[in-house]
Each structure stands twice: as C-alpha cells, then as structure tokens.
Amino acid sequence: MDQEEKVKTASTAMASDIKVQMFGNAEKITKTTENSEKIHSIIEKWNAMSKKAAKATIKQYGPPNEASDSRLIWYCNGDWKRTIVYRDEIPHDFPQPHTDVIENVINYTVPIEKYTDIAKFDGSIIVERTRGEVSSRCDMEAANILALNLMHEIVTGRLGPERAREKYCEITSAFMMNRSTPTMEKLQFKVATKPVYDTDTVLIADEMLQEARKKLHELVDENEDKIH
Known part of the structure; x- marks a missing residue:
C-alpha cells in the first residue's frame, strides 16, 4: 500500500467514524430466518455438543437469522442482542x-478497572470495550446466564472473583x-437496548482530519441522493 492509498484509507476511516457517531445506524441485523432444510444439513455434520446446543436454541427461539457451515446466529432473541452457536468447540474445565x-x-459497559477481576472469574466472558458489549460462552444458555449475572455482581462490587467462582460452582x-x-x-x-460505544481518545489528528471532513461531505451527499 503506497502513501497516497494509506492517506485515503485513513481519511475514509475517519469519515466513517464521524458519520456513525453523527447519524448512528452502525449495526444492522438480519431480520429474515434461514431455511430449516439448510440448517438441518449444516448441523448434522457437527459434533454432539454443538448439535445439541443448536437444536436447543432452535427449539427455544426458532430458526436462526444467519447460518453458515461454522455457526448459526440469532439477533434480538429474548434478552440477547445476539446468540451464536458454533460448530467448533473450545475446551474449558471450569467449573467442570x-x-x-x-x-x-x-450491551454492557464494564469499567476498565474491573477487567482483571472478570478475567480471574471466568475466561469465557468476553468484554468488548469499544463495542460496548459483554458475552459469555459455555455449553448451554443457562450457564451463560449465570456467568453474566455473576459478572454483574463483580462489576457492582458485590462479589470478588474468587467468591464469584465459588458461587458459580454452588449454583x-x-x-x-x-x-x-x-x-x-x-x-x-x-x-x-442500545450499545454505548467507548470510542476512546483521538491521539493522531493532522491533515487527515481535513480529508476526513471532505469524505464525510461526500458520504452525506450520497445519502441525500439515495433519499431523493
């Protein structure tokens, strides 16, 4: 990538950031559902635990919104922003x-000072700082519900990570x-119901900011043309 292309890419990235923060609509979800025959043909090739989780989730929430050989995805199902069932398994020995x-x-914002405690509690809880999300991965939805409830207890200061691990085992x-x-x-x-992005702090701002503003005007003009 030459210097000119690097500047264009950085300018486009800045313009996209400004556009999303000004106009929103950063995340789009698939509202249609997948064909049951397609889903069946996919999960029949999966291992037992993945197949079991897929069938249980379909039974509870209906067919997924997206399906590929390696995963099924639901959007806005129950309390969840997103649910993913994976073909590929990750071995995990806690609590068994x-x-x-x-x-x-x-959608959940975790204070930075609580990240270490959450990691000590359960390595299968994933904190997405910039995106404003938290997720839990396990073998069943009920275990994820428990993990997230205890994560919230840690964030609010009611539990430390060791006590949270004990409670996880007890429950x-x-x-x-x-x-x-x-x-x-x-x-x-x-x-x-909506994410709160942590966009962090701008540390590099020079002539690219001007290029970004120009790119933003182009994007706004494109949007107006589409509307009209």
Whole structure:
C-alpha cells in the first residue's frame, strides 16, 4: 500500500467514524430466518455438543437469522442482542470439563478497572470495550446466564472473583440436582437496548482530519441522493 492509498484509507476511516457517531445506524441485523432444510444439513455434520446446543436454541427461539457451515446466529432473541452457536468447540474445565459452543451477547459497559477481576472469574466472558458489549460462552444458555449475572455482581462490587467462582460452582451443582436456580433462568439486571460505544481518545489528528471532513461531505451527499 503506497502513501497516497494509506492517506485515503485513513481519511475514509475517519469519515466513517464521524458519520456513525453523527447519524448512528452502525449495526444492522438480519431480520429474515434461514431455511430449516439448510440448517438441518449444516448441523448434522457437527459434533454432539454443538448439535445439541443448536437444536436447543432452535427449539427455544426458532430458526436462526444467519447460518453458515461454522455457526448459526440469532439477533434480538429474548434478552440477547445476539446468540451464536458454533460448530467448533473450545475446551474449558471450569467449573467442570465441557466445551464452549454457545455465546450469548448483551450491551454492557464494564469499567476498565474491573477487567482483571472478570478475567480471574471466568475466561469465557468476553468484554468488548469499544463495542460496548459483554458475552459469555459455555455449553448451554443457562450457564451463560449465570456467568453474566455473576459478572454483574463483580462489576457492582458485590462479589470478588474468587467468591464469584465459588458461587458459580454452588449454583451449577444445584442446577444439576434439579434444585431452584433463578440466576440460571433469567438475567437479574436490566439490559441496555442500545450499545454505548467507548470510542476512546483521538491521539493522531493532522491533515487527515481535513480529508476526513471532505469524505464525510461526500458520504452525506450520497445519502441525500439515495433519499431523493
């Protein structure tokens, strides 16, 4: 990539950032659902745990909005911003050996000072700082609900990571013995309907900013032309 192309790329990136922050509409979801025959042909090739998670999610939420050989994706299903069931399994031994195959995503802002505690609690909780999201991956949705509820307890200062791990084990054991476990049934906190992006701080600003503004005007003109 030559210097001119680098400047054009940086200018386009800046203009896109300004456009998204001004006009929104950064995230688009697929509203249509996939054909059941296509889904069946995909998951029949998967391993047992991935296939089980896929069938359970389809039973609860209906067919996914997107499907490929490696994953099924639902948008805005229940409390979730996004749910993904994966073909490829991730081995995980906490609190007992299993594979992570389902990921549930919510809009959630985690203070930076809590990142380490969350990582100490459960390595399958993923914090997306810029995107304003948190997700949990496990073998079943109920386990993700529990993990996110305990993550919220850590963020709000009610639990430390070690106690959260203990509670995860206690509640999971109760769940396996068919006892009442409300924290595995529903999120115990209010979930934001819209993301709050953490755009961080501009540290590089020079002539590219001027180019970005020009590019922004071009994008605005394009939008107006589409409207008319």
